Amino acid sequence: xxxxxxxxLFLAGIGTIFASLLFTYEPDTNLNLTARYYAEHTASDxxxxxxxxxxxxxxxxxxxxxxxxxxxxxxxxVGLVLALGRKSGSAQRVPxxxxxxxxxxxxxxxxxxxxxxxxxFVNGHLTPGGGFQGGAILASGILLMLLVDxxxxxxxxxxxxxxxxxxxxxxxxxxxxxxxxxGFLDNRILPTGALGSLVSAGAIPLIYTLIGxxxxxxxxxxxxxxxxxxxx
Amino acid sequence: xxxxxxxxSIVFCSxxxxxxxxAIHARNGQSLPIAILAAGxxxxxxxxxxxxxxxxxxxxxxxxxxxxxxxxxxxxxxxxIRASAQSGTSHSGGEYD
Amino acid sequence: xAYIAMATGxxxxxxxxxxxxxxxxxxxxxxxxxxxxxxxxxxxxxIGYMHGRTAPILDSTVSAAEAVxxxxxxxxxxxxxxxIVIGVGVTALMLxxxxxxxxxxxxxxxxxxxxxKW
Numbered sequence: 001x002x003x004x005x006x007x008x009l010f011l012a013g014i015g016t017i018f019a020s021l022l023f024t025y026e027p028d029t030n031l032n033l034t035a036r037y038y039a040e041h042t043a044s045d046x047x048x049x050x051x052x053x054x055x056x057x058x059x060x061x062x063x064x065x066x067x068x069x070x071x072x073x074x075x076x077x078v079g080l081v082l083a084l085g086r087k088s089g090s091a092q093r094v095p096x097x098x099x100x101x102x103x104x105x106x107x108x109x110x111x112x113x114x115x116x117x118x119x120x121f122v123n124g125h126l127t128p129g130g131g132f133q134g135g136a137i138l139a140s141g142i143l144l145m146l147l148v149d150x151x152x153x154x155x156x157x158x159x160x161x162x163x164x165x166x167x168x169x170x171x172x173x174x175x176x177x178x179x180x181x182x183g184f185l186d187n188r189i190l191p192t193g194a195l196g197s198l199v200s201a202g203a204i205p206l207i208y209t210l211i212g213x214x215x216x217x218x219x220x221x222x223x224x225x226x227x228x229x230x231x232x
Numbered sequence: 233x234x235x236x237x238x239x240x241s242i243v244f245c246s247x248x249x250x251x252x253x254x255a256i257h258a259r260n261g262q263s264l265p266i267a268i269l270a271a272g273x274x275x276x277x278x279x280x281x282x283x284x285x286x287x288x289x290x291x292x293x294x295x296x297x298x299x300x301x302x303x304x305x306x307x308x309x310x311x312x313i314r315a316s317a318q319s320g321t322s323h324s325g326g327e328y329d
Numbered sequence: 330x331a332y333i334a335m336a337t338g339x340x341x342x343x344x345x346x347x348x349x350x351x352x353x354x355x356x357x358x359x360x361x362x363x364x365x366x367x368x369x370x371x372x373x374x375x376i377g378y379m380h381g382r383t384a385p386i387l388d389s390t391v392s393a394a395e396a397v398x399x400x401x402x403x404x405x406x407x408x409x410x411x412x413i414v415i416g417v418g419v420t421a422l423m424l425x426x427x428x429x430x431x432x433x434x435x436x437x438x439x440x441x442x443x444x445x446k447w
Binding site: 003004007008010011014015018019021022025027028029031032034035036038039040042043044049050051052055056060063064067070071074075077078081082084127128132195196215219222226 | 331332335336339342343346347350351376378379380384385386387388393396397400402403404406407410411414415417418419421422424425426428429
Binding site: 234237238241242245248249252253255256264267268271274275278281282284285286287288289290293294297298301302305306309310312313316317 | 330331333334336337340341344345347348352354356357359360361363364367370371374375377378382383384386401406409410413414416417420421424425427428431432435437
């Protein structure tokens with residue numbers, strides 16, 4: 001009981017801070033300096049129609065590289081920790097048979113889901129979406145395949161090869177930016193093209209495709225290693 | 233238009249708070265799958281709210297990752313825990329709930 | 330609208346903290362943390378919202394010249410996008426450790442895991 005009381009006291013303190021923040025909040029009427037710079041210069045400098053994509057891939061590209069690295073570390077540690085101290089020869093579970101509907105439906109849906117994922121990350125510089133969303137959609141296609149056949153073993157080496165290939169190409173594109181354009185991860189190593197067309201914004205579609213493949217591989221390996229209940 | 237948007241955001245916000253309360257409330261025999269699904273529902277309503285707040289990129293991310301993949305991660309771990317509770321190799325008690 | 334969303338975000342953070350502090354089941358604590366995570370993201374996006382403006386995407390309705398007066402702040406959106414993706418990595422790690430703890434002790438009750446208690 002005393003623990004619950006202390007918890008409520010703590011929450012009341014935080015709640016007071018939040019309430020004072022909420023009641024003194026004045027919404028901005030104009031963009032601040034940073035946002036104004038991005039709004040004015042994205043179209044001419046980067047050539048991407050989606051300003052959020054321009055920030056993520058080019059202006060703050062180094063942060064995104066770090067983010068993808070963190071995700072890679074997370075998926076690696078998940079696989080490592082689950083593999084540690086695994087008892088061999090424990091009870092083999094008999095998998096529950098899946099229905100005909102799920103099997104047939106997945107045959108129909110998995111290619112479409114993969115196609116949607118590819119569409120989302122190729123069009124990341126024009127429409128909402130991009131590498132992270134497209135990668136998650138790719139991973140949900142893998143998830144559907146896992147649901148249909150829980151005993152299916154995904155080739156971990158294939159996922160790892162795809163993941164390291166896209167990561168390496170991402171860094172290589174970034175280093176190319178140092179020599180051919182203004183700096184690391186500069187997208188102007190390719191012509192920026194016309195605003196709003198599919199082949200535009202320099203290297204952004206290429207980089208976002210690589211990010212999408214990498215993120216999709218990382219999420220897939222996370223899902224696969226968490227769902228594998230039996231011994232590999 | 234603005235009135236409609238405000239009304240919609242009020243509806244979604246109250247639904248989110250309700251789902252969040254369901255998700256954390258552990259009394260009267262509520263099962264863990266219901267809590268997981270309620271947390272997924274909070275994420276799904278949050279993605280609609282992001283769309284109302286003019287952030288379509290964030291809305292897509294939240295719908296695909298926060299609401300889709302996270303829910304399945306929880307269910308996979310729950311399935312593993314239940315499997316090792318049923319196999320009985322580890323320990324006596326099956327207090328996963 | 331931004332006020333409603335911000336109040337909801339703060340409430341979700343409080344609900345999540347309450348759940349994480351009072352529940353003893355590890356999985357329920359992780360669920361509460363994901364709810365608090367969603368609340369933080371909603372607050373950050375709501376701060377970037379400006380009344381009467383549109384999403385930061387240039388197309389036929391928002392030309393590049395008038396973007397400064399028509400779009401909302403894109404920086405919080407980019408931050409939140411990063412935060413969501415990192416959030417799922419953190420959640421996966423927490424779930425993995427919860428499973429390993431269950432494997433050791435056969436229970437998810439946090440009070441039974443007393444190795445680091447003092």
